[in-house]
Amino acid sequence: MIGGILNSSLTRIVPIxxxxxxxxxxxxxxxxxxxxxxxxxxxxxxxxxxxxxxxRGALTGFTxxxxxxxxVGTPLGSSGITMxxxxxxxxxxxxxxxxTTWWMAAAFVALGAAVGEAGVPxxxxxxGEEDAFVPEMAKIVPVVAVxxxxxxxxxxxxxxxxxxxxxxxxxMPND
Amino acid sequence: xxxxxxxxxxxMIILLLSSILLITLDLRGNAVFNAARSGxxxxxxxxxxxxxxxxxxxxxxxxxxxxxxxxxxxxxxLQRQVDAQRSAEIxxxxxxxxxxxxRAQLNLESLADYDKxxxxxxxxxxxxxxQQVEIDSGSLAGIRVGMPVVNDAGLVGKITRVAPQTSxxxxxxHPSYHVPVKVVAEVLPTPSTTVPxxxxxxxxxxxxTTTSSTSSTTSSTTSTTVPGSxxxxxxxxxxxxxxxxxxxxxxxxxxxxxxxxxxxxxxxLNGFGAxxxxxxxxxxxxxxxxxxxxxxxxxxxxxxESLAPPNIPIGRVANVMxxxxxxxxxxxxxxxxxxxxxxxxxxxxxxPSTELVTG
Numbered sequence: 001m002i003g004g005i006l007n008s009s010l011t012r013i014v015p016i017x018x019x020x021x022x023x024x025x026x027x028x029x030x031x032x033x034x035x036x037x038x039x040x041x042x043x044x045x046x047x048x049x050x051x052x053x054x055x056r057g058a059l060t061g062f063t064x065x066x067x068x069x070x071x072v073g074t075p076l077g078s079s080g081i082t083m084x085x086x087x088x089x090x091x092x093x094x095x096x097x098x099x100t101t102w103w104m105a106a107a108f109v110a111l112g113a114a115v116g117e118a119g120v121p122x123x124x125x126x127x128g129e130e131d132a133f134v135p136e137m138a139k140i141v142p143v144v145a146v147x148x149x150x151x152x153x154x155x156x157x158x159x160x161x162x163x164x165x166x167x168x169x170x171x172m173p174n175d
Numbered sequence: 176x177x178x179x180x181x182x183x184x185x186x187m188i189i190l191l192l193s194s195i196l197l198i199t200l201d202l203r204g205n206a207v208f209n210a211a212r213s214g215x216x217x218x219x220x221x222x223x224x225x226x227x228x229x230x231x232x233x234x235x236x237x238x239x240x241x242x243x244x245x246x247x248x249x250x251x252x253l254q255r256q257v258d259a260q261r262s263a264e265i266x267x268x269x270x271x272x273x274x275x276x277x278r279a280q281l282n283l284e285s286l287a288d289y290d291k292x293x294x295x296x297x298x299x300x301x302x303x304x305x306q307q308v309e310i311d312s313g314s315l316a317g318i319r320v321g322m323p324v325v326n327d328a329g330l331v332g333k334i335t336r337v338a339p340q341t342s343x344x345x346x347x348x349h350p351s352y353h354v355p356v357k358v359v360a361e362v363l364p365t366p367s368t369t370v371p372x373x374x375x376x377x378x379x380x381x382x383x384t385t386t387s388s389t390s391s392t393t394s395s396t397t398s399t400t401v402p403g404s405x406x407x408x409x410x411x412x413x414x415x416x417x418x419x420x421x422x423x424x425x426x427x428x429x430x431x432x433x434x435x436x437x438x439x440x441x442x443x444l445n446g447f448g449a450x451x452x453x454x455x456x457x458x459x460x461x462x463x464x465x466x467x468x469x470x471x472x473x474x475x476x477x478x479x480e481s482l483a484p485p486n487i488p489i490g491r492v493a494n495v496m497x498x499x500x501x502x503x504x505x506x507x508x509x510x511x512x513x514x515x516x517x518x519x520x521x522x523x524x525x526x527p528s529t530e531l532v533t534g
Contacts, residue, residue: 018218018219018222019222019226021219021222022219022222022223022225022226022227023226023230024301025219025223025226025298025301026223026226026227026230026234027226027230027233027234028301029298029299029300029301030234030237030238030299031233031234031237036303037300037301037302037303039301039302039303054183055182055183055186058186058187058190059186059190062190062193062194066197067215070211070212070215070216071215071216071219072300072301072302072305073212073307073335073336073343074302074305075197075198075201075202076197076198076200076201076208076212077193077194077195077196077197077198077201078194078198080190080193080194080197081190081191081194084187084190084191084194088187117303120302120303120304121304124304127198127202128202129350129351130350130351130445131350131445131446131447131448132304132350134304134350134448134449134450135448135450135451136303136448136449136450140303144303
């Protein structure tokens with residue numbers, strides 16, 4: 001069992017998620033473009049989805065979501081749902097195109113991050129939090145999505161490495 | 176490849192059910208989860224410290240770019256406030272001393288009666304939906320879930336999670352934050368000649384500050400009748416022969432009573448997110464209970480089940496919203512504490528009497 005865990009992608013995902021969580025709790029709390037906190041952990045979950053497909057994305061998102069809940073103090077599993085959803089949605093890029101280009105991956109990471117962030121108040125409402133929907137949603141979701149798309153340029157290769165996936169062969173078309 | 180396949184659906188259902196199970200267990204309170212959270216906090220701490228050190232230059236550069244103008248404006252504003260408050264400080268100190276003495280004489284509950292723990296903030300919320308901060312004191316310092324947190328300006332929030340050396344503070348603006356409050360207003364002194372049995376706010380007379388001044392006027396009349404002296408009415412025949420001295424005294428008292436009416440309404444304060452002001456609900460819109468106006472002070476109401484002791488300042492009424500029917504008033508409250516610039520917080524080690532473990 002231990003060998004199985006050591007061979008799994010968890011040995012890479014967990015340390016990467018720890019570093020991103022530390023970034024999330026330090027630098028990104030302060031740097032708030034348009035007053036919105038950039039969600040780097042959510043962007044990583046979506047990037048893993050864009051790199052590895054919906055199932056791997058969902059599993060990675062669920063794992064890093066649990067770590068996020070442990071670190072932040074939100075109900076355990078609530079971020080697991082939203083980040084799993086983000087990874088799952090971003091993974092659709094594998095289904096619509098055989099060879100993913102960087103900008104396609106960025107677009108799907110943005111979509112996944114937007115769905116994940118928009119899902120936060122929905123989950124909060126289900127667990128009994130009143131007034132979970134804030135009027136700033138119209139500002140928060142686009143900023144989080146765009147920032148995730150920008151971060152995906154670095155996070156998609158990291159996600160691919162975390163999931164121990166081979167680098168796709170990018171071929172220039174021959175004239 | 177299809178978006179929905181049996182295997183993929185199964186994976187998603189398992190993840191969803193796992194999440195729901197975890198949320199349910201966590202919300203019901205689970206010692207294992209609390210221990211895991213505490214352990215994970217310890218494991219993450221070195222990463223956070225390293226991240227803080229590495230990213231500090233970038234953080235400062237960002238703040239320098241985005242907050243420089245605000246800082247200058249704030250500095251000017253604070254300087255003006257300092258100048259204005261210097262003169263008020265002396266009077267306030269005197270009033271505080273008087274207040275302390277009077278409270279001690281009347282045996283009234285005061286914030287000074289409770290132990291406090293001062294802590295500094297070590298982290299803000301990384302989420303766009305939570306209004307919370309992390310402080311560097313925990314259960315080892317006596318902090319428990321539910322305890323109120325204040326700063327010099329007033330109420331800041333309450334403790335929602337406690338680890339041995341750290342705690343999470345839910346801010347007043349968080350949508351899940353609720354606390355019983357009272358609205359207090361002082362009305363200009365009104366002259367009257369009688370002291371009412373009760374005031375419009377429903378307070379007992381003893382609760383009303385009364386200033387009374389009494390002036391007395393005494394007039395004495397002395398008449399002396401001497402026998403044999405001429406009297407037009409001839410009534411001297413009936414007058415005893417001895418000399419009688421009669422003294423009549425009348426006293427008229429004029430009382431001027433100055434009553435400072437205090438409207439004291441209770442309601443519940445709810446957070447409404449970072450961008451909106453907290454609101455007080457369940458305020459009766461009836462002239463019988465006095466009139467709440469903008470600028471009235473809002474303080475914690477206390478009570479046997481409230482998690483905060485009475486009389487912690489929260490802020491002032493910013494807007495009064497009248498609602499239809501029996502819903503009563505809704506008040507928007509401008510907080511005294513500036514939640515955007517918190518540095519040090521004080522946890523009041525207060526637990527309501529209903530939660531105190533006896534024995």
